[in-house]
Amino acid sequence: MVADWTLKEVSVVTDGPERKTLLKNVNMRFEPGKITLLVGRNGAGKSTLLETLAGLREVRSGEIKLGETPLWMKKGRLRRLNAPVLLQFGLSMQHSESQWFLSTARAELLYSMKPYKVTAKEAEQRIERAMASAGLDAELLERDPWTLSGGQQRRLSLACLLACEPEWLLLDEPTAGLDAVGIRSLCAVLEAHRAAGRGAVVVTHDIGALLPLADAVAVVEDGNVREAAPAAAAHAHAAAAPEALRALAALRGAAALPPQELAAPARSGGAPWPSPREAAAAAAEQLARRDSGRAEPLAAAAAHTPPAAAQAAAAPSGRSPRADTFDPRALVAAYLLLAASLLAQRSLAALALAACVTALLLMPYRQLLYRWAGVIRAYAYFIVIVGAISGIRFRPFAFEWSSAEPTVLRLCQLLVVMLLGMPMLQLVTPLRLQRSIQQTFGWLARLHIPIHSFALLVTLIFRFIPLLAGEWERFAKLAHARGKAITPQRSVPVRMIYAVIVPYIRSIVRLAEQMADALEARGFGLARQKPTYGFRLRLGKPDFLLLTVALLASAIELIIAASL
Numbered sequence: 001m002v003a004d005w006t007l008k009e010v011s012v013v014t015d016g017p018e019r020k021t022l023l024k025n026v027n028m029r030f031e032p033g034k035i036t037l038l039v040g041r042n043g044a045g046k047s048t049l050l051e052t053l054a055g056l057r058e059v060r061s062g063e064i065k066l067g068e069t070p071l072w073m074k075k076g077r078l079r080r081l082n083a084p085v086l087l088q089f090g091l092s093m094q095h096s097e098s099q100w101f102l103s104t105a106r107a108e109l110l111y112s113m114k115p116y117k118v119t120a121k122e123a124e125q126r127i128e129r130a131m132a133s134a135g136l137d138a139e140l141l142e143r144d145p146w147t148l149s150g151g152q153q154r155r156l157s158l159a160c161l162l163a164c165e166p167e168w169l170l171l172d173e174p175t176a177g178l179d180a181v182g183i184r185s186l187c188a189v190l191e192a193h194r195a196a197g198r199g200a201v202v203v204t205h206d207i208g209a210l211l212p213l214a215d216a217v218a219v220v221e222d223g224n225v226r227e228a229a230p231a232a233a234a235h236a237h238a239a240a241a242p243e244a245l246r247a248l249a250a251l252r253g254a255a256a257l258p259p260q261e262l263a264a265p266a267r268s269g270g271a272p273w274p275s276p277r278e279a280a281a282a283a284a285e286q287l288a289r290r291d292s293g294r295a296e297p298l299a300a301a302a303a304h305t306p307p308a309a310a311q312a313a314a315a316p317s318g319r320s321p322r323a324d325t326f327d328p329r330a331l332v333a334a335y336l337l338l339a340a341s342l343l344a345q346r347s348l349a350a351l352a353l354a355a356c357v358t359a360l361l362l363m364p365y366r367q368l369l370y371r372w373a374g375v376i377r378a379y380a381y382f383i384v385i386v387g388a389i390s391g392i393r394f395r396p397f398a399f400e401w402s403s404a405e406p407t408v409l410r411l412c413q414l415l416v417v418m419l420l421g422m423p424m425l426q427l428v429t430p431l432r433l434q435r436s437i438q439q440t441f442g443w444l445a446r447l448h449i450p451i452h453s454f455a456l457l458v459t460l461i462f463r464f465i466p467l468l469a470g471e472w473e474r475f476a477k478l479a480h481a482r483g484k485a486i487t488p489q490r491s492v493p494v495r496m497i498y499a500v501i502v503p504y505i506r507s508i509v510r511l512a513e514q515m516a517d518a519l520e521a522r523g524f525g526l527a528r529q530k531p532t533y534g535f536r537l538r539l540g541k542p543d544f545l546l547l548t549v550a551l552l553a554s555a556i557e558l559i560i561a562a563s564l
C-alpha cells in the first residue's frame with residue numbers, strides 16, 4: 001500500500017555564515033491517490049520544499065516521514081537518508097532537460113533504473129512503456145539526449161521517472177517547455193498514476209493546465225505553507241491564479257487600474273482575478289495612457305515584487321561587504337604588499353605573528369572566507385601529511401622536525417597568502433577587474449600588445465569560477481536524485497564521481513560555447529574595434545585607507561621577519 005508523506009515542523013536553512021531560513025516550521029501531509037499542486041510566487045520556496053521532501057536539502061529541525069519510516073536516519077553524528085524511502089519516489093527537478101549523464105537516451109533510462117535492480121528483460125519492457133507514456137518515439141532511444149529538442153528532453157526526463165515506476169512523483173515545473181500535446185500526455189500520466197492509487201506533488205505556475213486535474217493545492221509563501229486546501233477551494237486564492245493574471249490582480253491592488261475596473265464584476269464563488277480579455281483591455285488602456293505619466297505604477301505593479309523581497313532589494317545589504325567598495329587596483333596593490341611580507345618570514349613563529357597581523361586586517365571580511373572552509377581544511381590536511389612525510393628518516397627510523405620545518409613553513413606561507421587572496425575574489429566584480437586592467441595597461445595596445453583580449457580573458461576566468469561551482473552543485477544534486485544516494489547532498493559519493501565528472505565537463509564546455517557565442521554576438525573579437533567603456537574607475541577614500549593600512553601591516557610584518 002502506498003504511504004503518505006508527512007512533514008512535521010520542518011525547517012531548512014542555508015549552509016554558510018548567513019544561515020538564511022528557506023523553510024519555516026512547515027507542517028504538511030500529502031496523501032496517496034491524490035495530486036497536490038504547490039503554487040506561489042517566484043522565490044516563495046516551492047522547489048526548496050520539493051527538494052526537502054526528496055532529501056536533497058538537509059532539514060535543520062522537524063521530521064519527514066513516508067508512512068511510519070523517517071526520511072533521515074541518525075547514526076552517531078552522521079545523518080543518512082533512508083534508502084527504502086528513496087526508492088519510493090522519483091524526482092524531476094527544475095530544468096530537468098539538462099540532466100544527462102550518458103550518451104544515449106536508452107543508457108539514461110537504464111541509469112535511472114539502476115538503483116531498482118530490475119532484470120534486463122523487465123528493464124526493456126519498462127523502457128518501452130515509459131517512452132510510450134511520455135509520447136516519445138522508440139527511434140529516439142539511440143540518440144544522444146543532448147541532441148534532442150528541449151521538449152523531447154523534458155519528455156525523456158519524465159520517461160526516466162516513469163521507467164522506475166515510483167509510488168510518488170515529485171515534479172518541479174513539469175509543463176515548462178512542453179507543447180500542448182506534451183502537456184496532455186503529462187496530464188494523462190498523472191491521471192493514470194493517481195488511478196493506480198499513487199501520489200504526486202507538483203510545483204507549477206501552469207495553473208491553467210494542472211488545476212483541473214489537481215485534488216489539492218498548497219500555497220507556499222515566504223518559506224511556509226500558507227494554505228493547503230482541496231483544489232476546488234483553491235480557485236478563490238490569488239496565488240493559484242495564472243502568473244499573468246496575478247500581475248493584473250496586483251495592478252488592481254496598487255490602484256493602477258481605472259476605478260471602474262477596480263470594482264471587479266461580481267464573481268460569485270469564482271476566482272478574484274480578471275479574465276484574460278479583461279487583462280488585455282486593462283493593459284492596452286495603461287499603454288495608451290503611458291504619455292500622461294501614469295506608466296510607472298503599471299510597471300511597478302506588473303513586476304509584482306513581493307513586498308519583503310522588494311524591501312530586501314531596496315535596503316543596503318549591511319552584512320555582506322559590497323563588491324564595488326574598492327578599486328581593484330588598490331586591492332591588488334594591498335594584496336601584493338601583504339603577500340610579499342608574509343613570504344619574507346623565515347620561521348614558523350614569525351609567520352604565525354605576521355599571520356595574526358593579517359588576520360586582524362581580514363576581520364571585517366571573515367564571512368567571505370566561510371565558503372572556502374572545505375578547501376582550507378583540505379589544504380591543512382595536505383600540510384600535515386606532506387610535513388609528516390618530509391620529516392621521516394629511515395636509518396634509524398625517526399621523525400626529524402628540522403627536516404620537516406622548511407617544507408611546513410613554505411606550505412603554511414602559501415596557505416596564508418591564499419587566505420589573503422580568497423576574500424578578494426568576492427570584493428571585485430569581473431567587469432571592474434576588466435576595466436581596471438584596461439585603464440592601467442590600455443596604453444600597451446598602441447604597441448600591438450593584445451591587452452584588451454587579456455583583460456577579457458581574466459574577466460572570463462573570474463566569471464567562470466562561480467559558474468563551475470554552481471554547475472558542480474547542480475550535478476551533485478542530480479547524481480543524488482537519480483542514483484538514490486543516501487549521503488547528505490553536499491558530497492558526491494565516490495561511486496558516482498565517474499558518472500558525474502564527464503557530463504559535468506561536457507556541461508561546462510557547453511556553457512563556455514554559449515558564452516563565446518554571446519561575446520561574438522556583442523562584437524568581441526572584431527578586429528580594430530575601439531571598445532566603448534561604460535564607466536571609469538577612480539581611486540577614492542576607501543582605497544587610500546586600504547593602502548595605508550596595508551602599508552602599516554606590511555611594515556610591522558617586515559620588522560617581525562627581521563627580528564625573529
Ligand SMILES: Nc1ncnc2c1ncn2[C@@H]1O[C@H](COP(=O)(O)OP(=O)(O)OP(=O)(O)O)[C@@H](O)[C@H]1O
Nearest residue numbers: 014015020022040041042043044045046047048049
Ligand atoms: N543555496 C541557497 N542559498 C541562498 N538562498 C537560497 C538557496 N537556495 C534557495 N535560496 C532562496 O530560497 C528562496 C526559495 O527558492 P525556491 O527555488 O525554492 O523558490 P521557488 O518558489 O521554487 O521559485 P520559482 O517559482 O522562481 O522557481 C529564494 O529566495 C532563493 O533565492
